[in-house]
Amino acid sequence: MVCGTANSANLGVTVHVEDDRVLGTVLLDTRHAGAPGFAHGGALAAIMDDLLGQVLIPLDRPGVTATMTVDFHAPALLGRTMDLEAWCERVDGRKLHMRGEIRDGETVVASGSALFIHVDVSHWETSGHALPPHWAGWGATADSKP
Numbered sequence: 445m446v447c448g449t450a451n452s453a454n455l456g457v458t459v460h461v462e463d464d465r466v467l468g469t470v471l472l473d474t475r476h477a478g479a480p481g482f483a484h485g486g487a488l489a490a491i492m493d494d495l496l497g498q499v500l501i502p503l504d505r506p507g508v509t510a511t512m513t514v515d516f517h518a519p520a521l522l523g524r525t526m527d528l529e530a531w532c533e534r535v536d537g538r539k540l541h542m543r544g545e546i547r548d549g550e551t552v553v554a555s556g557s558a559l560f561i562h563v564d565v566s567h568w569e570t571s572g573h574a575l576p577p578h579w580a581g582w583g584a585t586a587d588s589k590p
């Protein structure tokens with residue numbers, strides 16, 4: 445619902461990995477409004493969760509969000525391309541401590557920190573839905589198995 449291109453309700457986030465960091469952009473519009481002209485904080489929180497979750501890819505650790513804090517530092521205006529950046533601050537066994545920012549130019553609009561927990565991909569089999577084929581092997585290089 446945030447970055448998935450197969451989902452027509454996605455928020456239009458695009459990301460890529462550079463070294464160990466996730467960088468990206470998002471451009472919110474009236475569909476994502478809270479007050480007129482301003483992005484809804486919940487949209488920013490969803491973006492932050494997804495952004496921090498993308499760090500699981502360079503970490504090569506499947507994981508889920510256990511807890512997340514989003515600090516809103518400045519209003520996020522609609523119709524502006526905002527920059528996204530996230531990284532892993534610390535790995536402590538299965539605990540993956542992520543941090544990230546949503547910026548409008550030089551202004552940090554929101555910062556986030558989250559604890560992700562490393563899980564085996566079988567975690568998602570409990571829904572009864574088939575896993576995407578490319579998830580096979582995800583986590584193969586992780587040195588701390590769940």
Ligand SMILES: CCCCC/C=C\C/C=C\C/C=C\C/C=C\CCCC(=O)SCCNC(=O)CCNC(=O)[C@H](O)C(C)(C)COP(=O)(O)OP(=O)(O)OC[C@H]1O[C@@H](n2cnc3c(N)ncnc32)[C@H](O)[C@@H]1OP(=O)(O)O
Pocket residue numbers: 493494495496497498500501507508509510511538539559561563
């Ligand atoms: C998520 C990816 C899905 C999409 C993937 C798509 C593409 C694949 C490619 C890459 C990924 C890309 C993007 C990511 C996209 C989206 C990101 C969004 C992520 C989500 O939107 S994800 C959904 C919301 N999320 C949940 O649905 C979690 C529900 N939950 C559970 O499934 C369990 O709760 C679990 C597994 C978390 C733990 O359960 P468990 O039994 O395995 O382990 P346990 O409870 O023993 O915890 C072990 C140690 O973590 C500590 N701990 C646990 N929880 C804590 C908390 N809240 N606060 C502080 N500490 C906590 C304990 O205190 C213990 O610490 P200690 O070892 O020191 O005692």
